[in-house]
Amino acid sequence: MGGMDPGNQEALAKQVDRLAINQIQRHIFVCADQSKAQCCTTEEGLAVWDQLKRRLAERGLMSGENCIFRTKANCLRVCEQGPIAVVYPEGTWYHHLTPDLVDRLIDEHLIGGRPLEEYVFAKRPL
Numbered sequence: 001m002g003g004m005d006p007g008n009q010e011a012l013a014k015q016v017d018r019l020a021i022n023q024i025q026r027h028i029f030v031c032a033d034q035s036k037a038q039c040c041t042t043e044e045g046l047a048v049w050d051q052l053k054r055r056l057a058e059r060g061l062m063s064g065e066n067c068i069f070r071t072k073a074n075c076l077r078v079c080e081q082g083p084i085a086v087v088y089p090e091g092t093w094y095h096h097l098t099p100d101l102v103d104r105l106i107d108e109h110l111i112g113g114r115p116l117e118e119y120v121f122a123k124r125p126l
């Protein structure tokens with residue numbers, strides 16, 4: 001492995017700033033827009049994803065001390081009882097998410113650090 005081109009490092013450093021990567025507190029992956037919808041319908045997964053995206057932006061949680069990073073996952077391999085999501089660093093796995101739950105998920109877990117236990121089906125901190 002050779003060294004990285006300095007130009008590329010600069011481009012990456014810009015992305016680190018733009019995405020507030022150094023401020024991330026939690027990272028949520030949501031199964032949505034699957035190439036093969038199995039845990040839920042495409043519409044159900046996208047509804048949760050769209051609501052999450054909208055609310056994180058509206059609430060200014062894309063940077064700052066409560067910075068939350070979000071990733072749309074094509075499939076989290078559970079393929080049952082979705083929409084499925086997982087939150088790190090705790091490794092908290094959620095089933096049956098809905099758009100109505102998104103604000104609670106943000107307040108209680110993504111900011112507050114207290115999982116919505118009634119929707120958790122596995123925990124595996126990494």
Ligand code: FES
Binds near residue numbers: 084
């Ligand atoms: S289709 Fe959602 S976890 Fe696989």
